[in-house]
Amino acid sequence: MPTAPVPPPVLFDARRRAARLARARPERADFLRRRVAEDAVESLEAILRDFPAAVDASALPGPFAEALAGSDAAARVGPVRRVRPSADPGAESMGIESASTDLIVSLLTLHWANDLPGALAQIRRALKPDGLFLAALFGAGTLKELRGVLTEAELEVRGGAQARVSPFADGYDGAGLLQRAGFALPVSDVDRITVRYPDMFALIRDLRAMGETSALAGPVRPLSREIAARAAQLYAERYGQADGRIPATFEIIRLAGWAPHESQPRPLPRGSAKVRLADALGVREINAGPDGTVS
Template sequence: MSDPVQVFDRALLRRRRDRAAGTVDRVAPILAEAADRLIDRLDDTTHRFTRALDLGGRGQVAERLAARGIPFVVSADLSHRMAARAGGIPVVADEEWLPFAEGAFDLVVASLSLHWVNDLPGALVQIRRALAPDGLFLASLPGLPTLQELRTALAEAETELRGGISPRVSPFPELRDGAALLQRAGFALPVADAEDIRLRYRSPLGLLADLRAAGEGNATLARDRRTPPRALFPLASSRLPQEADGIPATCRLLILTGWAPSATQPRPARPGSATARLADALGTIEHPAGEKPAM
């Protein structure tokens, strides 16, 4: 198999995560909201979990899992400083090369932590292998149109100043990609849906400061290494939409749910094996295909 396309600078991401360990509390309300929306999905199952992996939760996941009575929680992060403050048993681990034994956990939660992975399908395969049979995987990723307002404003400003654009906001997946990624990685019962967190900022600098505080600065390998024009960010700021209650910033959470395969899970019935007619259940008359019912 060929190597996956390298899109992100993982070494730079690690350094930014190390620095963000001292500032991430500034964006705790946003990360907490995302974590709550993801972990609330546990209310949809009667399973009781005992061994959980918090993958890159930045201090917002491990304690919530412990509060739900899960006795063993490991917190893994690319940054040793971020792992140390996450709240579970700290492990420094690269999401692209997970060090865990097969079947080590019955629950894996990745809240806003997989969008910087170069080989996302490969990472999902490793997560599925780290799950015991009938173990649950929950993940949220920022998806399109997250930060579309900022992406558009920067592109317009750079085009005006330099006659072209360079990647300044990370590429994000679309909702339609979610379930397909889970299926490709071998998860059973895959589900993907989306929820929006709508943010408002008093100034454009507040949005940029929050991104830096969370360790979410531009880490694409194709980023422009030159010092940006002095006028770039002021011009981009002027292009951001202004509303009565502030500058809007969209954060769309793509929420992925999948189970490690197990013989005890429900399976779709074999085609043609039904013993009752749908028309009887609905109390209607069945017509052959292509036949129009009488008026």
């Protein structure tokens, strides 16, 4: 009897996430979204082909359309349709027909997916053959300083602590996630950004404006003023710089992948090479025998 698939763990509360987005004021802290939008448009500028049907599936709109409008790539990208994903990306239909879209862009959204491989597979199905997917999401190093001081302060005051900062995907898993979802020619890289703030509370204000405060599932015990004050003190002591400001790390995973198409390059089968690698490189081949001796 086949074993039923195990559903992904529920890390995030979709209703809590929706409330965070509803209260967001992204125009007050849009520097990260503008950065990833400019990166996405720069990628499109380097790809000399047309994308007549394009979709922006980012949780919050704005920067991608603005960056594209001022780019040479704008003439090659059709009208960009706005599709707002659910607060739990991948859990519900995106409302895009299968194989209907040439380009899908998702900026700072997919790190909230309970089932990230499932969300990526849904995006891949919406692309036409040889369609392009570009994404940016927060990675594991994001807010590492804040995560540490909140945990330590809560342990000191309450004797126990709960997670306050989301778990994020590892940047080194990006290409593998794309392959698992059925993308061809996957590319993944990591951009680490350090933003300086006058204190921890200024950082938290920016996170609220971005809609990026915690939406972890399960009951949440509010932080007391004593814990928050102790966390801010620890932050300043551990990470404070000469001018009194503190750093906050944001790690951004950038993904690019294509819906498979017969025109795309593929690796040759094993054993099909017609030239020995040593000959191609102009070097002498050195063979090691079973006892480790070299000939």
